[in-house]
Amino acid sequence: MRSIIEIYEPASGRVREVLAVEGRIEAPNWAPSGDWLLVNGEGRLYRVPLGQPVLELVETGAAVRCNNDHGITPDGTAIILSSHHEGEGSQIYLMPVDGGEPVKVSPEAPSWWHGISPDGRVLAYVAARGGSRVIDVYTLAPEQAEQRLTLGEGHCDGPDFSSDGTRIYYNCDRTGHAQIWVMDADGSGQRQLFEDGCVNWFPHPSPDGRHLLYLAYPPGTTGHPADLPVALVLCDPEGGNRRRVREFTGGQGTMNVPCWAPDSSAFAYVRYEPLKRDGGR
Numbered sequence: 001m002r003s004i005i006e007i008y009e010p011a012s013g014r015v016r017e018v019l020a021v022e023g024r025i026e027a028p029n030w031a032p033s034g035d036w037l038l039v040n041g042e043g044r045l046y047r048v049p050l051g052q053p054v055l056e057l058v059e060t061g062a063a064v065r066c067n068n069d070h071g072i073t074p075d076g077t078a079i080i081l082s083s084h085h086e087g088e089g090s091q092i093y094l095m096p097v098d099g100g101e102p103v104k105v106s107p108e109a110p111s112w113w114h115g116i117s118p119d120g121r122v123l124a125y126v127a128a129r130g131g132s133r134v135i136d137v138y139t140l141a142p143e144q145a146e147q148r149l150t151l152g153e154g155h156c157d158g159p160d161f162s163s164d165g166t167r168i169y170y171n172c173d174r175t176g177h178a179q180i181w182v183m184d185a186d187g188s189g190q191r192q193l194f195e196d197g198c199v200n201w202f203p204h205p206s207p208d209g210r211h212l213l214y215l216a217y218p219p220g221t222t223g224h225p226a227d228l229p230v231a232l233v234l235c236d237p238e239g240g241n242r243r244r245v246r247e248f249t250g251g252q253g254t255m256n257v258p259c260w261a262p263d264s265s266a267f268a269y270v271r272y273e274p275l276k277r278d279g280g281r
Contacts, residue, residue, distance in 0.1 A: 040066050044057060044066060060083075061100060063081060090110045107146055137149045139168075177219075194235075198231075200233075211264070213259075216231040226250075232247075
């Protein structure tokens, strides 16, 4: 498998290839400084400087089973990561942005991080509790117990805060297949934005509040698998004016986590190409 990290500029439609590597690289976050991306691959995290793109290993201490649910705090001082290294399922950790030993912040496993409020105080994530396999949306604020926002009405995933922190976008299959939903940050006012035949995942609002980006799978897709024909769709924050801006092979790993540039001028994602048996492209 060949992974190609790309950047798309909505205003111009320009696509820029950042880095292409053999193997599976996933889930780019854009640093608040605007000059590097954070990705994962084979259980580790990597920094990709945009000036001279290469994979630079980020030291994550004991967390060597990182998955693609990671991000950077709005002030740029810390990395939020999800890892399975303690053997109890995915847990959420914080560590300095330059690397270090992660500190666990999730109260239980399994927990997968997906978003953080604009003020950097509240984490949004998905989790299963009490031995259930049902995945719901939760939030966690400092010195408070976690808050469950969805109540088992279907598989809910991919929560990400609106630019003003008042709402949380997410995907849920409670009406039959995964569609894009939104709710107030306290879990009230849950509603589906629109309905179509595609299986829609991972909504990401732009920092300026003008756009919503999500990943569209073909009808009938179950879960969020890798290596399918997918589309990146842009729309307004209420789900109107939807337009497919990119189509390629992708899915799991393409844009599981917040991926917008801090100035909202572009977003990053990963597409995939199979390698030929002789090792060529």
